[in-house]
Amino acid sequence: MNTSSTADAAIIFRNVSYALDGARELLHNIDLEIRRGETLILLGRSGSGKTTTLKLINRLLDPTDGEILVDSKPAREWDVIRLRRMIGYVIQEVGLFPHFTIERNIAVVPQLENWPADRIRGRVDELMDLVGLDRGLASRYPRELSGGQRQRVGVARALAADPPILLMDEPFGALDPITRAELQREFAALQRRLGKTVVFVTHDLREALLLGSRIALLEDGQLIAVLTPDQFLHSIEPMVKAYVEAFNTQ
Amino acid sequence: MNVFRFIAQNHTEVLELTLEHLWLVVISTLLATAIGIPLGILITRRPALNRPVLGTANVIQTIPSLALFGFLLPAPWIGARAGRLAILALMLYALLPLIRNTYAGIQGVDRAVVEAGRGMGMTDRQLLFQVELPLALSVIIAGVRVATVTSVGLATIAAAIGAGGLGEYIFRGLAMVNDQVILAGAIPAALLAIFADFSLGWLEKRLGPR
Secondary structure: OOOOOHHHEEEEEEEEEEEOOOOOEEEEEEEEEEEOOOEEEEEOOOOOOHHHHHHHHOOOOOOOEEEEEEOOEEHHHOOHHHHHHOEEEEEOOOOOOOOOOHHHHHOHHHHHOOOOHHHHHHHHHHHHHHOOOOHHHHHOOHHHOOHHHHHHHHHHHHHOOOOOEEEEEOOOOOOOHHHHHHHHHHHHHHHHHHOOEEEEEEOOHHHHHHHOOEEEEEEOOEEEEEEOHHHHHHOOOHHHHHHHHHHHOO | OHHHHHHHHOHHHHHHHHHHHHHHHHHHHHHHHHHHHHHHHHHHHOHHHHHHHHHHHHHHHHOOHHHHHHHHOOOOOOOOOHHHHHHHHHHHHHHHHHHHHHHHHHHOOOHHHHHHHHHOOOOHHHHHHHHHHHHHHHHHHHHHHHHHHHHHHHHHHHHHHOOOOOHHHHHHHHHHOOHHHHHHHHHHHHHHHHHHHHHHHHHHHHOOOO
């Protein structure tokens, strides 16, 4: 694994383990450094621990061992609300507030942060353009939108307060293949523009290769390897090879 | 029908009893709401309290109403005035639907929505007031509806301990073996119950699933 100076690291995992209520250990001794501005993919099959790893970053879960540093400060020491407000969170089910309009959904964090109304309005417009949503949809409700449109709103909502870090948990997993490909492409372009630190969970190697600057392979709660897409495809590490092979036969 | 003539002839008394009846129902339901909804919210935050709270409310419900009125009679401040006693008893009966529906309503909110809200940095209070309660509102109103309609019925028993209300006519009629009088109490009570059910049901639908 490549090492880098701590100043470059947005998020660091130091010997992190997580066990559910003293029972099964879902994560064992994870050591990982996520660099500022990179898109790190957490890749693995179901049950590998990738979502658990993600949730440790915004403290939806707390580690049973080891520590996580966000912006050089232990996550434990952050005020959890402040921490979460500087991290954008996008999940597969999207989770838009059904009783809020699109506009109000996107504006959630700015509103929690008491931004002035006109700044919020401007920001919502800007974001809707950024994620490719027609501004006319602002006053609609989530139930009136398609799955793809809803996830665009989800991304816009996560970006609203301009957080330096973005956590994404299989965000395009529930979409049809065509919409998924579209959103992946657009997200890649968006990421090039914005340069956020992104931690992206997926089980899809193709998505990982397309979007990731580095890929962290997880299996059974352990970190197997962290490689660039190119390194990943040519690795002789058995589990990595197995993963590549599984996708080639599809 | 003789009943309507009776009601017309005694309309002042009928109105007085109806208002008394409404008073008992409204005050007890408001109190039950003020206690039941916060309790319902509490048990969503402290699952350990779930069984004891719901269990207690359940036990209260199973006590026969006349018996509950009887139990409370010796109580120091409450037992002194029939009105207070009736209101307390009605309030206790209204608790279960309110606590249970508040709990169910909040638990029924889409988990993804709650997770998204929490993940983006909403405090528990913000989550409760901006997300969970608005989305649970329709179910909570359903609880208010059930509580109100049951109270209208139960309040007829209040007359047995002298707290007034339309039960007066019912008990009087039973004692006199006079159908007119019984119905003069029963019909307005039934109409009250139907009206409460209808109007709260309308509110429930208005605030219903989006």
